[in-house]
Amino acid sequence: MSQKDTHTKLDHQLYDENHQATKDHPWIFRTYGGHTNAQATNELFRSGLEKGQTGLSIAFDLPTQCGYSSEHSLAKPEIGKVGVPINSLDDFHVLFEQIPIEKMNTSMTINGTSMWLLALYIALGRERGVDISLLQGTTQNDIVKEYLARGTYIFPPEHSLRIIAEMYEYCLENIPKWNASNICSYHLQEAGATPAQELAFALANAIGILDLIKERGLFDQEQFERVVGRISFFVNAGIRFIEETCKMRAFNELWEEITRERYGVQNPKFRRFRYGVQVNSLGLTESQPENNAWRILIEALGVTLSRNARCRALQLPAWNEALSLPRPWDQQWSLRLQQILAYETDLLEYPDIFEGSKVISSKVEELKTQAKAEIDKILEMGGVRSAVESGYMKSALVKSMSERMSRINDGEQIVVGLNKWTEAIPSPLLQGEDGGIFKVDAKSAAWTLEQLEATKQKRDSDRAEKALAELKKAAQEGKNMMEASIECALARVTTGEWADALREIFGEYRPVTGIEGQKLQLENERVSALRQRNDEFEKKHGHRARIVVGKPGLDGHSNGAEVIAVSARHTGFDVIYSGIRLTPEEIVQSAVEESADIIGVSILSGSHLELADQIIAQLKSAGAFEHIPVVFGGIIPKEDEKVLLEKGIQKVFTPADFELIDIMEQIMNIVESGKKIAA
Amino acid sequence: MKTLIEKALEQDKFSIARLITLFEDTRSETALQRAEAMKKIKASPLARSGIFLGFTGTPGAGKSSLIGEIAPRLIQTESKLSVAVLAVDPSSEVSGGALLGDRTRVRFPLSETRLFFRSQSSAGALGGISPTTFQVCRLLHYLFDFIIIETVGIGQNEIEIKNLADEVFLILQPMAGDQIQFMKAGIMEIPHAFVMNKCDETKAARQSYHALKASLAFVRPAENEIKILQTSVRTGFGLDDFVSELLSSRERSHSSLHEKEVHFFRQWVKEEYGRWGLQFLKEKMGGAAALMQITQSFDQAQIKFIHSFLNE
Numbered sequence: 004m005s006q007k008d009t010h011t012k013l014d015h016q017l018y019d020e021n022h023q024a025t026k027d028h029p030w031i032f033r034t035y036g037g038h039t040n041a042q043a044t045n046e047l048f049r050s051g052l053e054k055g056q057t058g059l060s061i062a063f064d065l066p067t068q069c070g071y072s073s074e075h076s077l078a079k080p081e082i083g084k085v086g087v088p089i090n091s092l093d094d095f096h097v098l099f100e101q102i103p104i105e106k107m108n109t110s111m112t113i114n115g116t117s118m119w120l121l122a123l124y125i126a127l128g129r130e131r132g133v134d135i136s137l138l139q140g141t142t143q144n145d146i147v148k149e150y151l152a153r154g155t156y157i158f159p160p161e162h163s164l165r166i167i168a169e170m171y172e173y174c175l176e177n178i179p180k181w182n183a184s185n186i187c188s189y190h191l192q193e194a195g196a197t198p199a200q201e202l203a204f205a206l207a208n209a210i211g212i213l214d215l216i217k218e219r220g221l222f223d224q225e226q227f228e229r230v231v232g233r234i235s236f237f238v239n240a241g242i243r244f245i246e247e248t249c250k251m252r253a254f255n256e257l258w259e260e261i262t263r264e265r266y267g268v269q270n271p272k273f274r275r276f277r278y279g280v281q282v283n284s285l286g287l288t289e290s291q292p293e294n295n296a297w298r299i300l301i302e303a304l305g306v307t308l309s310r311n312a313r314c315r316a317l318q319l320p321a322w323n324e325a326l327s328l329p330r331p332w333d334q335q336w337s338l339r340l341q342q343i344l345a346y347e348t349d350l351l352e353y354p355d356i357f358e359g360s361k362v363i364s365s366k367v368e369e370l371k372t373q374a375k376a377e378i379d380k381i382l383e384m385g386g387v388r389s390a391v392e393s394g395y396m397k398s399a400l401v402k403s404m405s406e407r408m409s410r411i412n413d414g415e416q417i418v419v420g421l422n423k424w425t426e427a428i429p430s431p432l433l434q435g436e437d438g439g440i441f442k443v444d445a446k447s448a449a450w451t452l453e454q455l456e457a458t459k460q461k462r463d464s465d466r467a468e469k470a471l472a473e474l475k476k477a478a479q480e481g482k483n484m485m486e487a488s489i490e491c492a493l494a495r496v497t498t499g500e501w502a503d504a505l506r507e508i509f510g511e512y513r514p515v516t517g518i519e520g521q522k523l524q525l526e527n528e529r530v531s532a533l534r535q536r537n538d539e540f541e542k543k544h545g546h547r548a549r550i551v552v553g554k555p556g557l558d559g560h561s562n563g564a565e566v567i568a569v570s571a572r573h574t575g576f577d578v579i580y581s582g583i584r585l586t587p588e589e590i591v592q593s594a595v596e597e598s599a600d601i602i603g604v605s606i607l608s609g610s611h612l613e614l615a616d617q618i619i620a621q622l623k624s625a626g627a628f629e630h631i632p633v634v635f636g637g638i639i640p641k642e643d644e645k646v647l648l649e650k651g652i653q654k655v656f657t658p659a660d661f662e663l664i665d666i667m668e669q670i671m672n673i674v675e676s677g678k679k680i681a682a
Numbered sequence: 683m684k685t686l687i688e689k690a691l692e693q694d695k696f697s698i699a700r701l702i703t704l705f706e707d708t709r710s711e712t713a714l715q716r717a718e719a720m721k722k723i724k725a726s727p728l729a730r731s732g733i734f735l736g737f738t739g740t741p742g743a744g745k746s747s748l749i750g751e752i753a754p755r756l757i758q759t760e761s762k763l764s765v766a767v768l769a770v771d772p773s774s775e776v777s778g779g780a781l782l783g784d785r786t787r788v789r790f791p792l793s794e795t796r797l798f799f800r801s802q803s804s805a806g807a808l809g810g811i812s813p814t815t816f817q818v819c820r821l822l823h824y825l826f827d828f829i830i831i832e833t834v835g836i837g838q839n840e841i842e843i844k845n846l847a848d849e850v851f852l853i854l855q856p857m858a859g860d861q862i863q864f865m866k867a868g869i870m871e872i873p874h875a876f877v878m879n880k881c882d883e884t885k886a887a888r889q890s891y892h893a894l895k896a897s898l899a900f901v902r903p904a905e906n907e908i909k910i911l912q913t914s915v916r917t918g919f920g921l922d923d924f925v926s927e928l929l930s931s932r933e934r935s936h937s938s939l940h941e942k943e944v945h946f947f948r949q950w951v952k953e954e955y956g957r958w959g960l961q962f963l964k965e966k967m968g969g970a971a972a973l974m975q976i977t978q979s980f981d982q983a984q985i986k987f988i989h990s991f992l993n994e
């Protein structure tokens with residue numbers, strides 16, 4: 004390099020420490036995956052790694068996430084549906100076969116049972132003879148967003164937060180490269196959060212964790228600073244990609260302020276805002292699904308364009324997001340997008356291209372101001388735990404979601420192919436033999452159940468029992484539960500047993516639904532007409548039409564059910580909605596005792612057929628099947644719609660049915676005509 | 683085939699639910715059906731004679747959560763004892779619809795036929811219960827041993843529960859002492875006992891307990907020992923005492939169902955036919971008590987009243 008070059012640095016050129024022109028390394032390309040069973044998922048991972056994927060991102064099935072072994076009655080319809088089922092360390096051995104875990108960066112989307120899954124990973128390392136301090140990765144382990152948006156919580160907030168704190172306390176010295184938790188704002192946007200809410204709720208959440216760790220007092224300031232450095236985030240990037248770029252910059256700046264001012268972190272390295280991204284999926288449509296490819300690309304730009312706020316890892320959904328889990332080809336297509344962006348374009352050659360833009364910095368300031376006001380409000384309430392328990396945060400999200408749906412309904416927010424330009428040539432992507440849809444082999448659960456049975460047969464049951472007793476003791480005495488959990492893992496304790504042991508000590512939790520007092524921003528002729536129809540129904544039948552909105556099983560997708568419940572009340576129905584994760588028995592019992600005029604079931608996890616059978620059977624045994632009609636809504640493939648109708652479900656709604664008033668009119672039609680016997 | 687009524691008396695849930703719908707029915711033309719149903723029910727050897735317990739107090743105090751814990755404990759005290767819950771929620775002024783959310787806090791053991799939970803919309807009424815709450819209670823009186831009524835809990839004007847319930851429990855949560863002092867004397871005069879819930883929040887609870895005690899001495903000086911129960915749904919503290927208190931309500935004397943019928947008959951006339959109706963009742967029919975005496979039935983009295991009023 005000549006003398007001259009160092010003097011005339013170009014503004015558009017990136018230079019390394021030695022003043023050499025350079026180019027950035029790309030972010031980590033992640034593909035979120037897992038399904039069927041440990042064997043099938045192992046194959047999926049290995050082929051992904053061969054294709055150039057550089058980290059693992061594991062999706063677990065809902066029983067594993069909610070702390071049930073596959074044999075549990077709540078688990079049965081869900082085994083392997085939306086992720087890989089893990090019952091014991093034996094499953095982990097299969098899952099990671101021929102994958103060198105010491106060289107992997109493994110991200111686990113696991114929350115309620117995060118401590119258990121980390122214990123399994125460490126136990127796997129120990130049995131393989133791997134130096135566990137080399138393990139790298141993340142357990143998502145963010146319970147606040149589970150209560151608010153994602154739904155795989157088990158224990159009450161106090162105890163769940165203790166688990167998170169203990170994992171930080173364990174990891175810092177034992178597996179220093181592990182992110183004990185990952186503060187998530189991704190799911191908040193998926194549940195309707197505005198950019199300011201996303202910023203504020205996530206940062207308040209991080210403050211809650213750090214305050215708690217500080218309060219527990221097990222770390223000195225040096226260690227505490229390192230803990231701050233371990234805090235990482237999982238953020239969303241929506242279609243308004245300029246605003247999203249600004250949101251990332253705002254995150255950066257606010258985190259810098261918080262870590263410096265609130266926690267006095269000296270080392271700038273530990274103040275850096277580290278984040279991974281999954282781009283927005285809520286806006287991906289069932290209608291004209293090919294359009295989603297463009298949306299995903301645009302959203303990816305929002306988190307990569309600005310070098311100063313570029314993500315560390317990126318995960319993209321697929322074009323068929325609103326249809327089913329992605330098939331391998333769909334995932335490959337999305338991975339190729341990342342590769343093209345990173346390797347074909349010149350994106351990684353420049354310094355931050357927004358540096359000095361007045362427009363950007365003004366927008367960033369605005370977001371920061373809004374977010375700060377909201378953070379202050381939450382802190383004043385006593386912090387995130389109070390704001391979760393009181394229902395404040397959940398209500399705020401349901402409100403935002405109802406507003407979003409209202410805007411889409413009245414055309415104020417355009418969604419191409421959904422509420423505008425809806426006429427289109429049928430998509431060739433849907434024409435293949437499989438209809439562009441991924442289906443889990445229903446028989447694949449057998450392998451998992453056999454493996455579980457074999458584990459229980461083979462294990463030393465004394466050791467397992469002792470390990471569980473030690474775990475309960477640690478839980479009761481307030482000792483760190485990591486080692487006890489690792490011993491449970493080594494002793495072949497199962498996922499359900501681990502969680503049950505802690506349920507016994509901590510109890511279970513059911514957060515508020517957040518729908519109280521909510522309404523749609525829709526006041527038009529159709530709304531008035533439907534209200535009038537409801538009034539007339541009351542006059543004619545002597546009572547107001549009653550709908551029970553039910554979420555059976557372990558599915559945590561609440562948006563649809565909430566929006567339907569809010570819409571029903573808005574249009575004059577009496578509504579009973581008791582939140583997610585109820586059993587079919589509970590839902591039917593509500594409908595029976597309340598003498599409901601209709602049951603509306605919402606299922607997005609793919610287990611609609613099994614749950615329909617259970618609900619119908621329950622209704623029959625209560626003698627109510629001929630009296631109470633049932634409709635279904637959610638991610639329900641066309642061919643399953645037919646099956647449901649044959650079973651006696653009256654109607655099936657999918658994401659293409661976005662017009663809420665239209666849905667409520669159809670429900671009213673069924674209520675009016677479905678009354679076989681007047682009271 | 684067993685009739686709906688037979689099945690309801692045997693505690694079949696769906697049959698009870700459908701009978702409730704009949705008693706909630708606001709159409710006067712269904713009064714005859716109610717009269718007939720009532721006659722059969724009363725005549726049955728299976729008919730019970732339940733006691734009405736009112737749970738009132740501001741939203742969020744923990745009424746529903748307490749019911750969720752208390753009712754299953756109540757039925758455990760005797761092998762045949764049964765409990766019905768009627769929970770009232772506010773309706774929307776704009777749409778008329780209501781979100782019936784109390785159920786969320788209550789998870790009764792499934793298929794336990796001795797427990798029954800039903801929600802009601804206040805249907806625009808302001809007294810904390812719905813215009814049809816009494817009608818349903820009248821039915822439940824013969825089907826269950828205890829009927830717990832959870833009021834809307836919006837404000838401090840929920841005096842109507844006094845006329846319905848045999849005993850009223852005011853559920854409170856820890857709050858600042860001056861807030862207790864600001865509570866209207868009206869609401870403080872009603873309850874049979876006070877329940878300070880959320881006593882897991884110990885410090886605040888203790889302070890509130892003492893503030894409440896002090897203000898009761900002021901508002902109800904004549905009574906020397908008004909019960910203040912302390913409970914926590916979270917820890918289970920005080921729940922057994924609360925259950926004992928509820929059980930003991932059977933040993934105290936209360937107004938009869940008939941006396942309540944007289945009051946609610948008048949209410950019904952007022953709601954449906956206004957001041958004119960009331961005047962008519964008094965002047966032309968000799969008042970509610972007399973009319974009830976003649977017809978020997980709430981529903982027949984309604985039929986008779988409607989008939990006479992419309993013919994006038």
Ligand code: B12
Pocket residue numbers: 062063064065085086112151152153154155189190193194284285286287288323324325326327328329552557558559560561562563564566567602603604605606607608609610634635636637638656657658659660661662666
């Ligand atoms: C938002 C979202 C989430 C959010 C949920 C937030 C929340 N609180 O609801 C978050 C990020 C938390 C999430 C998490 C997961 N998700 Co998700 N999620 C979605 C997404 C993108 C949108 C769903 C949504 O909310 N839409 C908006 C609402 C308003 O629409 P809707 O529910 O479809 O309801 C409309 C209609 O369907 C209908 N309707 C629905 N229900 C009812 C009921 C009645 C009575 C009536 C009349 C009508 C009706 O009317 C509504 C109005 O238009 C979908 C994909 C997609 N684009 O649809 C995936 C999707 C549903 N998720 C999926 C998966 C796998 C998961 C996870 C299980 C992943 C994992 N392994 O961990 C987790 C775990 C969640 C859990 N605990 O169950 C899969 C399900 C796969 C399948 N069925 O085969 C999908 C399809 C994505 C995919 N392609 O992989 N998810």
Ligand SMILES: Nc1nc2c(ncn2[C@@H]2O[C@H](COP(=O)(O)OP(=O)(O)O)[C@@H](O)[C@H]2O)c(=O)[nH]1
Pocket residue numbers: 392739740741742743744745746747748784787835879880881882883913914915916917
């Ligand atoms: N800490 C604590 N919280 C409680 C207790 N009882 C109820 N809650 C909470 O208070 C909130 C309101 O309870 P709810 O039963 O719905 O009150 P209601 O409106 O009076 O029926 C819920 O979040 C409950 O979990 C208690 O004893 N202690």
Ligand SMILES: [Mg+2]
Pocket residue numbers: 745746747783784832
């Ligand atoms: Mg309540």
